[in-house]
Amino acid sequence: MSWHVPEATLRAYSDGRAGDADAWSVEAHLVECERCRHAVGGPSTDAIVSAARPAALPPQGRVRRAGRWRGAVLLTASGPAARTAWLVAAVVVLALAVAMDTTWESRGFAWLTLVAPLLPVAGVATAYGSGLDEPGEIVASTPAGGLRLLLWRTLAVLAVSVPAALLAGVWAGSPAVWLLPALGLTAVTLAVGSVTGLGPAAVAVGLGWAAAVAGPSVGEHASGPLLAPDAVTVWIPLTLAAAATVVLNQHRFAHLRRPSREA
Amino acid sequence: MTAGEGSDDELLRRIGSGDRAAFEAFYDRNAAWLAVRIRRRCGDADLTADVLQETFLAVWRAAGSYAGAGQSGGWLWSIATRRLIDAHRRRAVRAVVVGELDDDRGHAAAPSAEDEVLAGTYDAELATALDRLSPELRAVLQATVLDGLTVRETALLLDVPEGTVKSRAVRARRQLREALS
Amino acid sequence: MTITSTHVDVRDLVVRYRRRTALNGLDLRLGAGVHGLLGPNGAGKTTLMRVLATVVRPASGGVTVLDGDVTGDARLRQVRRRLGYLPQQFGYYPRFTVREFVEYFAWLKEVPRDRIPAAVDRAIERAGLLDRADERLKRLSGGMLRRAGIAQAIVNDPDVLLLDEPTAGLDPEQRVDFRELLRVLGVDACVLVSTHLVEDVAAACADVTLLHEGRAVFRGTPAELAARGAGGDGDSPIERGYTAVLRAARSA
Numbered sequence: 001m002s003w004h005v006p007e008a009t010l011r012a013y014s015d016g017r018a019g020d021a022d023a024w025s026v027e028a029h030l031v032e033c034e035r036c037r038h039a040v041g042g043p044s045t046d047a048i049v050s051a052a053r054p055a056a057l058p059p060q061g062r063v064r065r066a067g068r069w070r071g072a073v074l075l076t077a078s079g080p081a082a083r084t085a086w087l088v089a090a091v092v093v094l095a096l097a098v099a100m101d102t103t104w105e106s107r108g109f110a111w112l113t114l115v116a117p118l119l120p121v122a123g124v125a126t127a128y129g130s131g132l133d134e135p136g137e138i139v140a141s142t143p144a145g146g147l148r149l150l151l152w153r154t155l156a157v158l159a160v161s162v163p164a165a166l167l168a169g170v171w172a173g174s175p176a177v178w179l180l181p182a183l184g185l186t187a188v189t190l191a192v193g194s195v196t197g198l199g200p201a202a203v204a205v206g207l208g209w210a211a212a213v214a215g216p217s218v219g220e221h222a223s224g225p226l227l228a229p230d231a232v233t234v235w236i237p238l239t240l241a242a243a244a245t246v247v248l249n250q251h252r253f254a255h256l257r258r259p260s261r262e263a
Numbered sequence: 264m265t266a267g268e269g270s271d272d273e274l275l276r277r278i279g280s281g282d283r284a285a286f287e288a289f290y291d292r293n294a295a296w297l298a299v300r301i302r303r304r305c306g307d308a309d310l311t312a313d314v315l316q317e318t319f320l321a322v323w324r325a326a327g328s329y330a331g332a333g334q335s336g337g338w339l340w341s342i343a344t345r346r347l348i349d350a351h352r353r354r355a356v357r358a359v360v361v362g363e364l365d366d367d368r369g370h371a372a373a374p375s376a377e378d379e380v381l382a383g384t385y386d387a388e389l390a391t392a393l394d395r396l397s398p399e400l401r402a403v404l405q406a407t408v409l410d411g412l413t414v415r416e417t418a419l420l421l422d423v424p425e426g427t428v429k430s431r432a433v434r435a436r437r438q439l440r441e442a443l444s
Numbered sequence: 445m446t447i448t449s450t451h452v453d454v455r456d457l458v459v460r461y462r463r464r465t466a467l468n469g470l471d472l473r474l475g476a477g478v479h480g481l482l483g484p485n486g487a488g489k490t491t492l493m494r495v496l497a498t499v500v501r502p503a504s505g506g507v508t509v510l511d512g513d514v515t516g517d518a519r520l521r522q523v524r525r526r527l528g529y530l531p532q533q534f535g536y537y538p539r540f541t542v543r544e545f546v547e548y549f550a551w552l553k554e555v556p557r558d559r560i561p562a563a564v565d566r567a568i569e570r571a572g573l574l575d576r577a578d579e580r581l582k583r584l585s586g587g588m589l590r591r592a593g594i595a596q597a598i599v600n601d602p603d604v605l606l607l608d609e610p611t612a613g614l615d616p617e618q619r620v621d622f623r624e625l626l627r628v629l630g631v632d633a634c635v636l637v638s639t640h641l642v643e644d645v646a647a648a649c650a651d652v653t654l655l656h657e658g659r660a661v662f663r664g665t666p667a668e669l670a671a672r673g674a675g676g677d678g679d680s681p682i683e684r685g686y687t688a689v690l691r692a693a694r695s696a
């Protein structure tokens with residue numbers, strides 16, 4: 001920095017003699033310039049400075065930096081993907097599915113295919129406003145507490161459950177035909193949930209999926225039409241339509257659905 | 264001089280990891296200018312000392328969150344302003360209790376000596392323009408622009424209604440713009 | 445300090461839960477200051493808090509908070525940034541520390557990012573919980589949990605602060621500290637405190653609204669409520685005033 005406050009001005013400012021306009025310039029500069037900042041002071045401030053010096057410093061505590069991702073971390077850390085119970089449940093369900101697939105391989109019905117896309121659906125069902133360990137009423141009164149919070153948590157749920165199911169699939173040697181349905185069903189759950197609430201939506205989507213997958217397999221087909229390679233033409237428009245519905249209905253996530261208690 | 268060994272940034276980093284000596288050094292360097300600036304806003308040595316101490320205790324606790332590069336001055340001032348406003352709130356409560364509400368007016372007035380503009384003024388145009396503003400308009404501009412206070416905090420600091428702060432801010436900006444153009 | 449503006453404006457507010465009517469044509473205007481909200485259980489105190497917190501939508505009537513109509517969506521986000529809300533009961537993430545809990549709500553309230561750490565520190569300090577700031581919530585007592593709730597409510601320096609039974613679980617000394625905080629907060633914010641503890645109102649509130657069956661049956665200073673005490677029951681003048689006003693409302 002090439003320019004600095006002239007000595008006389010700095011002295012006048014330190015002693016409280018500077019006029020408003022001068023003080024304005026000085027203060028605007030001081031915030032930016034360490035050299036001038038450290039030169040401020042004098043007899044008129046010595047008493048205050050020594051009186052205000054903290055005598056004992058308390059413990060500091062664990063203060064965190066407010067980095068770009070800190071908010072997302074907190075918003076997802078409070079969601080289901082970071083909840084041990086949900087993680088354990090997801091792993092157990094996947095392990096069971098793989099175990100059953102490898103035991104009854106010849107039946108041609110893939111339990112993993114049934115279960116894998118429903119994991120994120122179940123996660124989404126508990127992601128927001130379900131009352132699980134959730135200060136839901138406070139969250140509902142905040143500007144970012146609606147759809148934005150829900151989407152972050154949905155993302156976290158997908159980020160955990162999809163790789164887990166992929167790993168399970170690799171282990172069991174079954175193809176990941178459920179990948180697109182997983183995204184589609186999650187989006188549909190959010191879309192239906194914007195009208196009915198996420199819990200009922202997840203139940204409906206789960207039953208529908210079970211019928212679609214298990215139904216055809218009873219009648220000889222190894223996998224239903226929704227899992228065939230050309231089902232892409234169904235899933236992509238469905239997912240997009242669901243996403244559009246969520247966006248259009250976003251105000252429906254802005255209020256508490258069911259107040260927990262009448263009063 | 265904004266980075267490297269012994270800069271305020273470096274000191275804050277060390278304070279953040281619990282270095283008490285760094286805190287003492289940081290205090291020695293920054294307490295005086297902050298004291299002058301706070302005193303200009305409240306005109307009371309005891310209150311200034313209170314605000315100063317609260318500010319630096321907060322610095323001690325929150326230094327770990329400082330991630331800036333060369334913004335330590337602004338960071339420090341933004342902590343100090345919140346504490347300054349809190350002190351005004353506490354004072355307002357006491358004023359109500361002992362019924363001295365109206366004597367409180369004018370406490371935020373800076374030294375009135377307009378003739379003290381010293382030789383060697385920089386930014387001459389702005390300085391002249393500011394000088395032409397009435398003290399009321401200048402105070403609002405200073406609080407909202409220079410100090411970064413909200414309308415509500417400015418109202419509290421200057422002891423005027425929020426609506427008045429808003430209208431004065433508009434008028435001050437308009438006059439300043441006209442003077443500078 | 446005379447900052448005169450209307451922070452909360454409620455007109456002919458009606459809220460129904462299924463078949464029960466919780467608020468039935470309530471009118472209320474509040475400016476800066478500490479306002480007490482009294483009334484028996486079921487009078488509609490919590491419902492009013494929820495409507496003002498923009499958590500529950502009214503069946504009919506006008507509700508303006510901070511110049512924003514909160515029965516619609518347009519201004520909801522701006523208004524919510526300037527709200528603080530402590531419900532009577534709130535769940536919490538047991539593994540969060542006090543600091544993380546308060547920080548979480550600072551993010552949700554969209555406090556500017558560079559201000560969050562200092563704002564969290566200051567809120568926890570004002571709530572008197574600094575020495576427990578890094579304790580997990582599940583290890584806190586009821587009174588400390590309530591103070592963590594107060595800290596999250598004030599972390600964004602709200603213009604409208606809604607506190608539903610904030611002194612529940614606080615010991616007498618903490619309640620004295622809390623009333624002092626209330627007075628300071630009320631200097632330039634509108635603080636609405638719902639409570640069943642009449643002495644809290646007497647000590648900290650500039651005015652009192654008494655709800656009965658979803659309507660305001662009294663609005664005035666604590667002294668004016670105490671002056672209505674003839675014929676009421678209770679240990680203190682204001683309690684007698686409270687019971688006398690309620691009795692009159694029931695027989696009306």
Ligand SMILES: [Zn+2]
Nearest residue numbers: 004005033036
């Ligand atoms: Zn300089």
